[in-house]
Structures are given as structure tokens and as C-alpha cells.
Amino acid sequence: MTPRNGVRPAAPLDESDRERLLGGTHHDPHSLLGAHLGRGGVAFRVLRPYAESVTVQAKGLRAELHDDGDGFFSALLPLRRIPEYTLQVAYEEATLELADPYRFLPAIGELDLHLIGEGRHEELWHALGARPMTHQGVTGTRFTVWAPNARGVRVVGDFNHWDGTACAMRSLGSSGVWELFLPGVGEGALYKFEITRPDGSRTLRADPMARRTEVPPATASVVAESHHVWHDEAWMARRGTRPVHEAPFSVYEVHLPSWRPGLTYRQLAEQLPAYVKDLGFTHVELMPVAEHPFGGSWGYQVTGFYAPTARMGTPDDFRHLVDALHRAGIGVIMDWVPAHFPRDDWALAEFDGRPLYEHSDPARAAHPDWGTLEFDYGRKEVRNFLVANAVYWCEEFHIDGLRVDAVASMLYLDYSREHGEWSPNEHGGRENLDAVSFLQEMNATVYRRCPGVVTIAEESTAWDGVTRATHHVGPAGFGGLGFGLKWNMGWMHDSLGYVEHEPVHRRFHHNEMTFSMVYAYSENYVLPISHDEVVHGKRALVSKMPGDWWQQRANHRAYLGFMWAHPGKQLLFMGQEFAQGAEWSEGHGPDWWLLDPSYSAEADHRGVRDLVRDLNRVYAATPALWQRDTVPEGFSWVDGGAADDNVFAFLRIDADGAPLLAVSHFSPVVRHEYRLGVPPSVPAWSEVLNTDAARYGGGDVRNDDPVKPESVTAHGHRTSVQLTLPPLATVWLRPA
Incomplete structure (x- = not known):
């Protein structure tokens, strides 16, 4: 009635x-x-x-x-x-x-607000953002956002015709969090936050915690929930059984949008795992998949830190791809970019009208190289946003490793800044103490919560203790940063510089190939031939090599053989596994047509790919090449001084003392009866890999099998072998 x-x-x-x-x-x-x-x-x-x-x-x-x-x-x-x-x-x-x-009462708990206020909410994505739920018996979506400087916040979306007048949020006290439960709003709804700034003006912002976004260039956030059922239990159970630095670790770096342009995450799941497994890589490293507005940034200017890019599908579609890789026995490393963010006025920059995620000092906030903004690592809520984000990718998407981009730019206050453009820290130094603390907290949290996950630093300086435990204090007075591995940028620059020289000049640059062993055990290293080395006029790896096409391919193969035998883990960017000659472009990706049987030089490129497959196969089966990567006992020079011959000969040794002899010869001539000292405990040696083999496109100069030592002293050993060194080739031998 x-x-x-x-x-x-x-x-x-x-x-x-x-x-x-x-x-x-x-x-x-x-x-x-x-x-x-x-x-x-x-x-x-x-x-x-x-x-x-x-x-x-x-x-x-x-x-x-x-x-x-x-x-x-x-x-x-x-x-x-x-x-x-x-x-x-x-x-x-x-x-x-x-x-x-x-x-409705607030749909976020007091404990959540307390942890947010403390900057210690390790599952922040459960507390902030858009969360479909049943609240007080009613289904809908809870919207929460951190905007402490806002005078008011409203939710706008396709469910209210982008007019937030009827959807004003409430402030939850000193936490700076605003909240509203909207009944009837569910998955797939588009939304943003309309924020009234301190000066009374309004700004429309995407959700910093959005777990799904519209396809760029559209910028709205999307209400999302995961329904993916994982099938990688076996992988997850065993991935932490052996420390990464004591395990085989061979990485194929991929830019997903251009690996096979036009493919969705689910279509990639049908092709990428099989390809990577066939080549024998243990891991893929995905260039940033977090949402970014400009494809030409390759993902390194992130606006949606909690959302996989919608260009190739939904978050569950991305989960499906990770799941498929795991079921193929392949680990997934993801590039993670906590160093900076772009200035787009619908994203994080001055989010609530004042500097919030960025530093309040404009000189500290502006990144001098990229036109972006640097995070304020000293603000506990910002640090929490990033630490939780690292955990989020590992727990919600089963990511096995985070390669942290641009660590050097975070660590130094004077990074790319001239005198007078920066201020020293409280001790008068150039170290960014807030960034150091953040990286330590991030690494400690990820390793505690996510067994088997590895963090990798792209760090290009001589910072002490990048891969040292956070509780171990070094000579400079800092605890270690706590990373598991570090990119060896010095090895990359020096070795590429060496092979770019004509062979006749290489003897003057011999130390560029040996210097890495002076510091090889100062950190746990990855040897990276990444996307950065094959773009912007740097040329593809094979095109860096001097000589005619045969010599370029031979140099390429010899270099890969040297790289796989050198202490440290390996990373190779897509396209280099089959000697693509053109620089990479995100517009068209690898030149797969080079492998088409109708192409006259197809065998040349297929041969290099066959070599990479065999390098990975022998590598995985030979503990000497990975078991003692980070200790001096796993390596011994046989001859590191043969500059006139352009020869590098060394032993890799596993935990049981079993050796592998690696000999790289970077001259375009055959050297007969080349004597090298070897341990007397090995009665005979057998070639296990030769980059000059005919099946790889080489001249098939080989050694008789087996090679038996002679009682002739050489290189400090009582016995030695005489080898035939193919031109521009690397040969691996192990006990017969």
C-alpha cells in the first residue's frame, strides 16, 4: 500500500x-x-x-x-x-x-585502511581500485581511490552517462582514500574518477589501480575480475627447488605486440611456447606488458601499472598465455618499470591536483632523459603502490621474474643532471636513499612472498651490492639491494665493441673480451643482447660484424658460442636467433620471411637458428656451464692472452669437477695444431659443439674424435691437446 x-x-x-x-x-x-x-x-x-x-x-x-x-x-x-x-x-x-x-556502509575494512596509512598493504590491489563484490547482500562494484589532496571525488562511467553528480564518493578520514559502492555495476563497465582539485578545478582520471583498461588510444578503466583457472600447478611447485643462479637460465626476449604482429594473447599462446621450447630457451622475457598509451615507447612509459595492455586481449587472456608457457616448461620474466611514468593528464601526473606519485620538488620529479616524471620513493603510499605492484604480477599472473628497468636512474640523484641541477642527500652524497630503501623493500617482499621468483636489475654502473642480500652491509655502508641477478652491461658493451672490429685489428682490443672476468663474481650476472642493442642505428647483431655475408654469419655464430660459454646467464632478443640483418622495428617485428624455404638464403638463417637450438640443448645438459656461474671455482683460463691469434680458451667446471673446454677463435683463417693445456685427469676430449659445422652454415672444419692429450706442458698443465681451430668459430669440447 x-x-x-x-x-x-x-x-x-x-x-x-x-x-x-x-x-x-x-x-x-x-x-x-x-x-x-x-x-x-x-x-x-x-x-x-x-x-x-x-x-x-x-x-x-x-x-x-x-x-x-x-x-x-x-x-x-x-x-x-x-x-x-x-x-x-x-x-x-x-x-x-x-x-x-x-x-551502504563502507565496503573497505579498517585493517585495509590502517595498512594503507602505514604504507604496508602488500595486497593493495584487493583494497583499492574497482572490485566487483556482494556487499550487504547486494551485488555491485566497490570503487576506492587514494587522492588525499582532492576536495571531492566522483565516479563517472558508462553506467551513469559519464555524469558523476549522483556518484559522489566519501572520504575515509586521514587515509586519503575515497570510497563508494555502486549496486548493479559489474564487470566490463567503463569508469574514471572525476577529481575536484584543491583549486576547485576538475580533472578526469583513469584508475591508478585499474586491473583492466580500454584499448589505447581510449583511456577509460574497466571493471574486471579474473575467472582464469590455472593449469600450471606442476610448474609452480618445482620452480623454486633450485636457486636461479645455480640453474640453467637462457632467456628469449620478446616484444609481444610485434613478435607476430596482430596476434592476440590467446593466439600467441598457440605459437610462442612451441617456438621457444623448440629452441631450448628456459625463459622468455616480455618487454613491458603493463598498459601504456604510446606503442612506440615499447611499454616503457606506463600509465596502467596493474593492467596488462588491452591491445592483445583481456587480463585473463594474458594469464592464459603465461599458463601455456608454464605448461611448456618455460618461465616468464616481465619487464617492470618503477623508475618513471608519463605526464598524460588523465593518468598519474599531479593525480589529485598536486604532486602525489611524483616528487614534490620539480627538479627531483622531472626525468631529464625521457620527459617523464620520477616516483617519490620517500612517500610511503607511493612505495606501497610499487611494492604491491611487483607482488601483484607475481601472484596474480604467476610471473616468474621481474627485470627492473633503469635502476641506475633511480639510484643516483645526479643521474643525467649537471652540477647545480641536483641536491645531495642528507649525508652529502649522490645516492638516492629513498630509492635504495624502496628497492630493498621490494626485493625482500617479493622473495618472501613468492618462492622461486627472481628479480633482475638493469643497472649499468658499479653500484656495490646490487645482487647482495639486503641485510649484508657493504663497504659503502649500504645493505645490498637484494636482486637475484644483474644485467652485465659492461660485458655487453666490451664484447660487442670487440667483434665490430675487423679481425686484423682485434688483437689491439683483446682485453675487451677478457676484462669481464676481472669482475665476473662481483655480482650474479646476466649477459644481455637485448632489444636496446639492435635498434636506433646500432644495427642487428649479425650486421655489426665485419666482412662479407659468410664472415658476418661466422662471426655471429662464434660470438653466440662465446656468450653461451662465458660465466653468467644468457639473454637474446628475438630475431637474433636466426641472424636477422635488419634492425628491429616494433612496427613489423622479426623478418620471419628469412626462414621461408622460397628465400634463396633461407638455409643461412636456418643454420644460425639450428645453432641456437644446439647451444641451448648442450648448455642445459652441461652443469659446468651454469652450476657455478657465480663462483670463481667454476671458471679457469687456459689462455686468455692469445691476442695475436684472436683466441680465447677457458674451462668451465661443474660442482663435481667435470670440465668443458671452450675455445673461441675470431680470425678468418684455419689454425692447425693449436696447442692448449688441459687437465691431466681427462684422458680424451670430444667436440660437443662447433659453430663452423656445415649444418649451421659453416665450412665444417672439425677435430678428430676423440682428441687425446699429449704429455706436453702448456698453459700450466702437464698435458695438452692440439686442436684445429676453424675460422671465426667457437668449439666446445668435453671429456669423451
């Missing part, structure tokens, strides 16, 4: 409250809107712009509210308690029935 009698208008709103609600600057809209028990009954107040009428409905109750103008509707009903009610909102073209968002 409709109780006509006793329905009175509610007490009028204070004009200030009315203006603040309409203007989106009220910090506590729930105190005025919804149902409130007071003297005379229950007062209902609703703000629904453009509505023609609003009716409250409950069991035994139906009451049309008074139109108070400007979209406000109210009534005072003679009730003793607040009923569970819905609203019937009539518009010109439709009538909607919905639960009133302002009748």
Missing part, C-alpha cells in the same frame, strides 16, 4: 551542503544522502539529476519523494527503523529500479 498520509518533505539541506554535493566537493555525501533515522521518522534524500520522479520501495512501503529541485528528491517517512529499500527512478525515456548507493 502507498502511505499517502504522514509523508512530509525532509528538512531542507543547508545551502552550503547542497552546493558542495552538486559541485562534487563534499567529503561525506553519505551523511546527507540515503536514509537517516531521526526525530519524526526516517529521512530519505536522493540526488538524481534529470530524473522526473524518485520512489522509495520496501516491503509494505512505496513512497514518492518530493522534488526539491536541482535533482534532489526527499521525504520524511514515519518509520521507526531504516528498511531495506530500493529506488524507482523515472526518467523521460525509462524507469530504473536500483539499490541506493548511499544506504
